[in-house]
Amino acid sequence: MSAGLSLRGLSKSYVPGKPVLRDISLDFAPEGVTAIIGPSGTGKSTLIRCINRLVEPTGGKVLLDGQDLVPLRGRALRLARRRIGMVFQEYNLVERLSVMENLLSGRLGYVPLWRAWLRKYPEADIARAFDLLDAVGLPEHATRRADALSGGQRQRVGIARALMQRPALLLADEPTSSLDPRTAVEVMELLTTLTRREQVPVIINIHNVELAKRYCGRIIGMHQGEVVFDGPPEALQASHLTLIYGGEGWQE
Amino acid sequence: MTRTAFAPNWTARGALLALALYCVFAVTQLDISWARVLTGFGEGGRFLARMWPPNFERWDTLVEGMLESIQIAVLSSVAGIILSLPLGLLAARNLSPAWVSAPTRGFIALCRSLHYVIVAILFVKAVGFGALAGVAALTVASMGFIAKLFAEAIEEISMKQVEAVRATGAGPFAVLLYGVLPQVASRFVGFCIYQLDSNLRNSTLVGIVGAGGIGGTLFAAFKRFDYDFVAAILLSIIALIFVAELVSGRVRKALQ
Numbered sequence: 001m002s003a004g005l006s007l008r009g010l011s012k013s014y015v016p017g018k019p020v021l022r023d024i025s026l027d028f029a030p031e032g033v034t035a036i037i038g039p040s041g042t043g044k045s046t047l048i049r050c051i052n053r054l055v056e057p058t059g060g061k062v063l064l065d066g067q068d069l070v071p072l073r074g075r076a077l078r079l080a081r082r083r084i085g086m087v088f089q090e091y092n093l094v095e096r097l098s099v100m101e102n103l104l105s106g107r108l109g110y111v112p113l114w115r116a117w118l119r120k121y122p123e124a125d126i127a128r129a130f131d132l133l134d135a136v137g138l139p140e141h142a143t144r145r146a147d148a149l150s151g152g153q154r155q156r157v158g159i160a161r162a163l164m165q166r167p168a169l170l171l172a173d174e175p176t177s178s179l180d181p182r183t184a185v186e187v188m189e190l191l192t193t194l195t196r197r198e199q200v201p202v203i204i205n206i207h208n209v210e211l212a213k214r215y216c217g218r219i220i221g222m223h224q225g226e227v228v229f230d231g232p233p234e235a236l237q238a239s240h241l242t243l244i245y246g247g248e249g250w251q252e
Numbered sequence: 253m254t255r256t257a258f259a260p261n262w263t264a265r266g267a268l269l270a271l272a273l274y275c276v277f278a279v280t281q282l283d284i285s286w287a288r289v290l291t292g293f294g295e296g297g298r299f300l301a302r303m304w305p306p307n308f309e310r311w312d313t314l315v316e317g318m319l320e321s322i323q324i325a326v327l328s329s330v331a332g333i334i335l336s337l338p339l340g341l342l343a344a345r346n347l348s349p350a351w352v353s354a355p356t357r358g359f360i361a362l363c364r365s366l367h368y369v370i371v372a373i374l375f376v377k378a379v380g381f382g383a384l385a386g387v388a389a390l391t392v393a394s395m396g397f398i399a400k401l402f403a404e405a406i407e408e409i410s411m412k413q414v415e416a417v418r419a420t421g422a423g424p425f426a427v428l429l430y431g432v433l434p435q436v437a438s439r440f441v442g443f444c445i446y447q448l449d450s451n452l453r454n455s456t457l458v459g460i461v462g463a464g465g466i467g468g469t470l471f472a473a474f475k476r477f478d479y480d481f482v483a484a485i486l487l488s489i490i491a492l493i494f495v496a497e498l499v500s501g502r503v504r505k506a507l508q
Contacts (some may be wrong), residue, residue: 113425116430
């Protein structure tokens with residue numbers, strides 16, 4: 001049994017004969033931040049969603065700590081999902097719930113339904129939620145409704161919600177794409193700092209190559225559903241970017 | 253060359269003309285002549301004169317009927333709301349598979365297809381005279397109304413929020429509690445209040461077909477030509493509906 005995440009021959013076609021992911025095999029160490037870069041529509045989001053099965057892979061294996069997640073159904077799938085946190089591009093907070101309720105929704109895979117319904121979460125969960133609120137810099141916002149927050153604040157809550165799961169892996173799908181440049185840097189900083197502190201490995205889809213190079217220890221470049229670059233940020237050259245994004249004129 | 257800024261809408265003009273022609277045709281078909289209208293209004297005046305002043309002497313019968321109507325309205329609203337919750341969820345095409353949502357939608361359409369007075373007549377024949385038939389008929393009507401609107405509200409929710417809750421490993425009911433219901437709860441409460449409001453109105457009518465409530469009293473008063481008592485009943489109903497309207501308006505405002 002190997003620790004961390006491994007993809008073996010992962011493929012996905014939404015339309016038969018038109019694969020979005022072609023035979024992806026990758027290994028991720030149980031620590032550190034990995035960026036996946038590539039043009040829009042190249043299957044980055046699909047790849048990430050195949051890992052926690054928000055999208056059904058067409059073939060291949062997703063091995064988390066040695067367990068293949070692809071054949072899981074029902075309860076077994078939910079038990080696997082609760083170990084994988086996810087941060088979304090548009091935050092995907094439940095707008096009409098409070099910040100605290102959004103955070104605690106990260107525990108839904110752990111607590112019985114009646115506790116979730118009556119908001120009778122275990123003391124430890126609530127204490128953890130307050131800790132994380134402090135950590136993401138929103139200590140005063142527990143009872144505010146999520147739709148009253150700014151974009152940057154919402155993504156901070158999104159990160160805290162994912163960490164509430166005490167995940168073995170954190171997936172982030174374009175976590176900074178809806179944010180202004182400065183907030184994007186702050187959110188990346190927070191995401192990488194917190195996950196290092198909690199020793200959670202992270203896989204981030206990201207459009208911003210500079211941010212990827214600055215915050216990630218490993219960069220995977222995708223083009224048309226295939227991995228065309230895999231290495232440390234220092235190794236990423238202009239020629240690789242041409243391979244990933246095509247064309248040259250946009251590079252300065 | 254002249255340029256036209258607005259294209260003439262010949263379809264709309266044609267449709268309006270056709271409607272006007274049909275109205276003229278219908279009036280001639282129904283034998284509504286000017287003389288008929290005048291005699292009609294003359295009779296109406298005499299009828300109104302007999303209604304005045306309203307006679308509240310039999311207030312005990314009146315109160316009894318009104319209370320029964322209110323009870324029918326509340327019971328049928330509560331039952332209809334409880335039943336329409338699962339129906340609405342099952343009928344929403346974004347949450348339920350087609351083989352569940354399609355038959356559920358069919359059932360909801362069936363509940364809505366017959367006017368509640370017809371349903372009330374059916375229930376009177378089936379379970380006998382009295383409030384039970386009224387409660388049953390209005391429950392069916394409420395179910396059809398709320399379940400349909402509820403399903404439509406659910407179909408408009410953001411699936412992103414649902415996806416996020418699902419990604420935490422939440423089970424199906426937890427996803428409903430955290431991902432779906434918060435998005436539709438306030439609208440659902442709004443529908444329920446609206447339905448309670450219209451059930452109050454509807455419950456005054458089902459009595460006419462023998463399904464309990466003030467309607468029965470009203471109908472009996474009509475048959476006995478007790479027009480002053482009729483006026484008393486009508487004024488009471490109007491007062492009830494006004495109060496209900498005020499209260500529900502306040503509540504809905506508070507919800508927004």
